[in-house]
Amino acid sequence: MRLPLRDTAAVAAGVLAPFAAALVLAPLRTSVTHTNLALLLVVVVVAVSASGNRFAGALAALSAAAWFDFFDTEPYQSFHIQDRADIETALLLLAVGLIVSQLAAHGRTMKRVAVTDATHLERLHATTRLARSGTSSSDDVVRQVRQELIEVLELRACRFEYGTLVGRPPRLEPDGTVQVDGWVWDLERQGWPEGETELRALVHGRYQGRFLLTPEPGSVPPSLEARLVAADLAAQAAEALDDDGVGARPMS
Incomplete structure (x- = not known):
């Protein structure tokens, strides 16, 4: 690396x-x-x-x-x-x-930690404000979370799939670990797994869709704190989708 x-x-x-x-x-x-x-x-x-x-x-x-x-x-x-x-x-x-x-x-x-913590907190607050504004749709929340994930995880790209579970790509878990075929992936030592990594949008145990993360080739893996923030952002998107009841429809 x-x-x-x-x-x-x-x-x-x-x-x-x-x-x-x-x-x-x-x-x-x-x-x-x-x-x-x-x-x-x-x-x-x-x-x-x-x-x-x-x-x-x-x-x-x-x-x-x-x-x-x-x-x-x-x-x-x-x-x-x-x-x-x-x-x-x-x-x-x-x-x-x-x-x-x-x-x-x-x-x-x-x-650096103090500045990073403040930035992460602002990301979560901004997404919460958008979701509760009453003038934004769940699609708007998903789009903002996609952009926030690209920034907080330093990704090359990020896309969202509504209500589908096709294949078994590596998965970023809510606790910040990465699972590959049921095993914990040593992200710090091995870097991101090949291909896309999924981050599921779950709320109250209900699956709303997933973000598919594409890291920059050879990039340094994000910190555990950044990964936990990413999981919280995905949960906010899931809550917005659940409130609208649109988690299973394709994104327009």
């Missing part, structure tokens, strides 16, 4: 940014204390961690410690350190870099 472009760039920055910074700082090694040079490299580690992920941050900390040793400690252009104080500084650089990289990545993760 391919890494997202952002994560790939972050990993590359984790390797290259400390190297570039240490190279730029090398002319200052005789006029600036080694401790201050190490602190400047910590800033680079934090910058990578804040815009990347935990792995990129840890990689940046390791890279910073290595290039600090290579460029800023005697003997220069060597990964050998003679002075005990420089050894301690290099080890502290590594330890502090690892700690701050994880803290920065954690903060970025928490921010």
Whole structure:
């Protein structure tokens, strides 16, 4: 499975940014204390961690410690350190870099989770408002849910079948798991199954139809939270169809 472009760039920055910074700082090694040079490299580690992920941050900390040793400690252009104080500084650089990289990545993760939660909540509220507006048909609700599913699951396409159960495609369950031939599919490790995956629209145990999901080839699977939101959206569509009594007719 391919890494997202952002994560790939972050990993590359984790390797290259400390190297570039240490190279730029090398002319200052005789006029600036080694401790201050190490602190400047910590800033680079934090910058990578804040815009990347935990792995990129840890990689940046390791890279910073290595290039600090290579460029800023005697003997220069060597990964050998003679002075005990420089050894301690290099080890502290590594330890502090690892700690701050994880803290920065954690903060970025928490921010992303908060924004994602708010977005998911708004999707559910918007669909509820549409269903209860009194001016929209069940078809309107189904169309909106289709669009929301494409966005929340990052799909290439999504279509809806009214009241039919033809074939046995992979199925996204209400608990967020994916079933293939009665077995739980390891979505995180294996990615989406081949072909379309169905998400049934059920309300009070009554089947109203199903959404057929087509993921982008090679895409990263959505989080469990996103899949649970998708199941809730499908349930809202099912409730609208049940209220109208039109679950078994083809979509116009």
